[in-house]
Amino acid sequence: MLEARLEQANLLKKVVDAIKDLVQDCNFDCNDSGIALQAMDNSHVALVSMMLKSESFSPFRCDRNIALGINLTSLTKVLRCAQNEDILTLKAEDAPDVVNLVFESAESDRLSEYDIKLMDIDQEHLGIPETEYAAVITMPSTEFQRICRDLMALSESVSIECTKEGVKFACQGDIGSGSVTLRSHQNVEKPDLNVEIDLTEPVSLTFSLKYLVNFCKASGLSSQVKLCLSNEVPLLVEYALSNNSYLRFYLAPKIGDEE
């Protein structure tokens, strides 16, 4: 059976909020190392990969590998019933029909319990190859969110150009064009505001802003976001969580068609 206790329901709430617009139903794969989720959006343009390590829970118990097929809309509905500070416990049998969520209020003795019916989702867990990226940009997640939102007003796609000088987010739309350039920046007092650019070769790729804005919903999970780019592979947007847990988004680029 599975029993996972999260000190703060907030974490799961935010994770599910961030991915529920990309995927409707997905499998939460539970094993003794933690809870993992991998899902592609309908159009196969973006991929979400989440890993909540067992260390993020206290305690965590999972005797067998279980795949919990959950409809994320239903899960959001139930998670709305939890306060941010509640203690959340996830429970499931070995061959479950339902997943059980218990919210305990830290202050009062309120205890609420919900069951969500599971669904049988035919979805393989596919291996995402480890990749060496040509450019790795670490920046404040709020900054990334702001750039995406600002440029979204002008165009539907953004080109991310990474050179020695810095990283340039540029877009071109019907009403005009815009760009935001960030340079490497160290803030001693507030390390959260650091911008780091680790570059082995210059990269320039174009992405759909619609998806990036969607990814930015995870900004609340982590103060910093990591963008990894290479000319040959999808963009990786990673929000690191505590205890090596993470929420990663992959996005396929847009490429010029000449015909």
Place this chain on the structure above:
Amino acid sequence: MSLRFKKKAIKTYSRQRIHSVHNEEPAPKRRRVNSDIQSTTTYELPKSGSPRNPKVSVIALPRSKESVAIFSEEVSNTSTPPSSPLSQPSPHPQPRRPIFSFLKRPAKATASTVKPFAERDHNVQPAPPPQPLKKKRLVQMQIDLGGDTRKSCRVCGMDYIPCNVEDAALHRKFHAMNVGGIDLPRPFAENIKKNKVWDGGDEGFISVIARKDTLAFRNKATQVLDVINTEISAVTIEDDELWGQIGVAEPSTKATDKGKHVSTKNGKLRHSQCDRFKMYLYIRGQKCIGACLAERILEAYSVLERDDASNGNVLPPAGSRSSSISASKTAEGALLGISRIWTSKSHRQNGIATALLDSATSDFLYGMTIPKEMVAFSQPTESGGQLARRWFGRQAGWHVYTD
């Protein structure tokens, strides 16, 4: 390259990359030469009518890029550094860069046509300069981790690729049609009421469409039939056949026995024509939720008990029946064949098919209700077999016929 991309078109990722590399490379060179020429040509434009200059100025202004290509052959030797690779691509530029070669070709073609009118071109508004960035239409790549992209819908059974927008839309349409019934336009749903053969009040009504009906009616019937054929994997019936007639030996309508009508009093058979097919539509609101294609037939075979056919001992588990039936080898006379019968998924178990069968038996031949013994089914599907057994009220002894 470890994460592979897949594009909606058939092109590969690597090919795309080659183009983009080539596009980036020569662009700055061109622009540099371009600015030089621009200045020279604009000066010469008003005064000289020399064969080359007007041509260049007229086209060069709007389409700066190709003028470079035309001009750079001469200019490049002097104006650009010797290392410039421009002199090579300009004479035969087509093969390598589709974007620019496309722009270049019309430039040369129009040059000859424009030349005689060179004087008048002062007034011509230059066409808006092409925006090379806009020409590069961006195409969204897809992530492919090697999983199966096909999916088969559990409800409607359609195989489709969910990540293909068109395919997904097609599936949605097909799914809705299968599950909820076939949408009928409002005027059609009103008009078809005049062919009503059975009225169930709010429940809906049954209308018949036959050979003599208008083309619009018949086309709709064919459309419904297409949906049915797809769902039960039946062959399509050609329109000529569907709305054609069949010659029927008169006595056979009275005599059920086959041997009898051969030896009629007169010694010869009097043939009459009769509509071969009639389509019965069960319509509720704006939707057709059930349909039955009835056929005039002459003979049928009775269905034998299951145990007679198979070696007996193996009884199928109760409730689940296979669609296999065994029929006797001797033909018996019959009047009405149920060629296709279908009810939309969400409206099953509501007696719709039964109502359709009852309407067909009472309406198909004018003035008589065909007894159930004279009705036969075509090769039934599993659920078709269940319907037949329920309607005939017995497990065996009902009739089937071959199409």
